[in-house]
Amino acid sequence: MPFIANTDQQRQEMLAAIGVDKVEDLFANIPPELRCKGLDIPPGLTEQEVRKRMADLAEHNSSGLINFLGGGFYDHFIPAALNTIVSRSEFYTAYTPYQPEISQGTLQAIYEYQSAICRLTGMEAANASLYDGGTAVYEAIMMALRITKRSKVLVDDSVSPIYRKMVKSYTSNLGIDLMETASREGLPDRNAIADQIDDDTAAVIVQNPNFFGCIDDVTDLAEMVHARGGLLIVSCYPISLGLLKTPGEMNADIVVGEGQSLGMSVSFGGPYLGFMATRKKYLRKMPGRVVGRTVDAKGRDGFVLTLQAREQHIRREKATSNICTNQGLCALTSLVYMSLLGKHGLAELSGVCAHKADYARELMLKIPGVTIRFPERWYFNEFVLNLPMAADKVIRGLFNRGLAAGFPLGRYFPEMNNCLLVAVTENRTKEEIDFLAHSLEVIL
């Protein structure tokens, strides 16, 4: 089923027009010794066969576990209208909007997306999106290095360990002094950062709520970083911004994050959405596509890709980034999601997550031997429990009861072998939370 329209008759007509006898003649430029002798790939299947095969494979996955896994990737409820909109093939099957006159749909949507991200984060300018939250952190670091012309970066270890690993890979050949600061009692340690920050520090990177689920007010950190001429980069969880003080209010310079929670399914790792917002003064230093509002000759409002002089197709090796695509459809998804939730809907949803997590936390803390790891902290919808035994063992036991009970932190934090990171979204019912607490108690 190669989705080819032309018939043999039509192919013959076309070959005759070209002036060759057979299709093979069109490949004559490839030296015979470099020709492929055929592919060892199974014969094509019908749509019916493929659907059956893929349904079978899907069944080999335990997607039906009751899910308390988060770690930066959350299963929020997705309204039906969202899929109807983003499945419209005028959006779905279009390319990057290089021809603005026939791409106003994509362009206006991206402009609205940029606006919504600014309003959510309290910032002034956003780009048209990046691949994911981790590459967004890396791009923010590169941006800070460009702005400050410095070479040192401090990343707090309460930032997602997955993102820290990504940043480490990307920067390993670049001569950047990438240092980690040790968090204390679940939050970035102000003293440790004050000790390590200097006049060559381009940026300090924190996450809020951080990987342990703890909420922070980083206004003081922004002040500390700014006093040394550096920038504060904050990675955040967009759903939490329905409630929480924005990075903008806390004087962050660059705000990034994983946008998956805004209407995208977890899909075993992607596609996701990296968002990035900043101050207007740094707009021209930002990587990625940017859509701007302008007018045509008749004065009609319209939207175009703008500030392209920063980008790879113009600047080549001197570009601000190599990024070429944005996550157009994912950006659209998040915009539609934010529009369907709306101003009060997002705040309410955010509140429900906080309440459900609070309920779950209180319930589990009643289990003998279970304590909260960072008792002094405030939480949004995720928290770390101390268990009386290795979290790995508990996870295995709860799998048998159909529960993905959370993420055992020992994998990334060896000193936290007994710690379990538990996330609660609005999708978890009271019964499911009760079942988790009950099952945990039974196992312990």
Add this chain to the structure above:
Amino acid sequence: MKLIFDKSVPGRRAVRTTDLALGNPIPIDKKMLRDEPADLPELSELDVMRHFTELSRKNYGVDTGFYPLGSCTMKYNPKVADLVSQFPGFADLHPLIPQLPGGEVMVQGALAVLKETDRMLSEICGMAQFTMQPLAGAHGELTGAMIIAAYHKHKGNKKTTILIPDSAHGTNPASAAIAGFDVKTVPSNEDGVIDVQALRAMMDDDVAGVMLTCPNTLGLFNHHIKHIADLVHSVDGLMYYDGANLNALLGHCRPGEIGFDIVHVNLHKTFGTPHGGGGPGSGPVGVVERLVDFLPTSVVCAHDDGSYYLDYDRPRSIGYVAPFYGNFAIILRAYTYMLLLGAEGLTRVSENAVLNANYIMTKLKDYYDLPFDKICMHECVFSASRQAADGVRAINIAKALIDRGFHPMTVYFPLTVPEAMMIEPTETESKETIDTFIEAMIEIAQQVKESPEKLLACPTTTPVGQLDETLAARKPNVASLGQSECPDA
């Protein structure tokens, strides 16, 4: 058309959330909370549907009509692939499950998809193994450049330069540069392909690798390619294959067999996954045997019993380039596509893509300058120089095509051709569609002579005319900030 924010009516609601304890105070210190909710629009579900339906009608996709955008491979995207990607067994699968103890057995279907896609792409490209992690084509290039760096570091080579032809996509030099390399540009010769003499002159011990597309961005297959590979390998350089043009070669020629060491493929081009208005894409990277150890972590491996696991213990690996295993829902679509086509179908893809491109080239070469008049592969590049002499440039021809119901071709790329018009029809377009396009192009060429002023006014059928891009860049307005709007923003 109004912005969605300007349609907002205070108090209006669409989706509501289940309300566990909603009336109670928020269990978080007030100091940590924002004063005002984010100023998102307040709309009904129908308001939202109408807004985005109206926006979609101002767009043009492959399902709308012919989209001969050169180098972008805008082929038809099979709908069954989208359907499969939404199966709950895939869509609702949390990526951290296999990182849990005992979790791997719960994601065997997903790991099978990743491993099978790796096997098929390896077979198509003549590589030993693929990583599915890179999240886009340019991200694949960066991953490849990082592998080049890791290889030389491992061997103790002090190499800092990547050579890239002048006809390359802009992402190639940008990716090499951000991976830490110096980039040097190799000129093309009069045949439109990389100048082997110039390349030889630039070849020294500092050369870490060469990044090439093949066929190149002019749609030409360089029959000296094996010779170039030998030259690069003679200084222990690596050959990087930019898979943007792989649609020309499926089943006919394997990059691995013509001397390439690293390959990235664009699933959103060659393997029929939707472009989504600029993403998400997917750019898996394949390598030859001696580079397998450098692939990103994790790697999907098979146990002796045929079950799959993720290997994180890779001491020579370049590390994590993506949070997890790649853009899985895109990989699923590409896998579905390959299952549908099979070996035979994939081979037919390239034949028909090449046939369609040559047909267009033949039919239009009397009307437009053809800088390289020889059999092309999956795309052909004309120059509008002749028309430009009469005051109608490539961009005007592009806009005239819009008024005639087509998406324009790529213009002003590659940079080596003045007034370039790069046309890639893909295999999924029918002769009737292509003939209509050819007629439109001929009609435009005639109008250049008769009434060029009409062409300069195009497009006239679209919601907006040519937009003031200078204004957009000089006084950037990139967001509507609502309540917090400052007067100078």
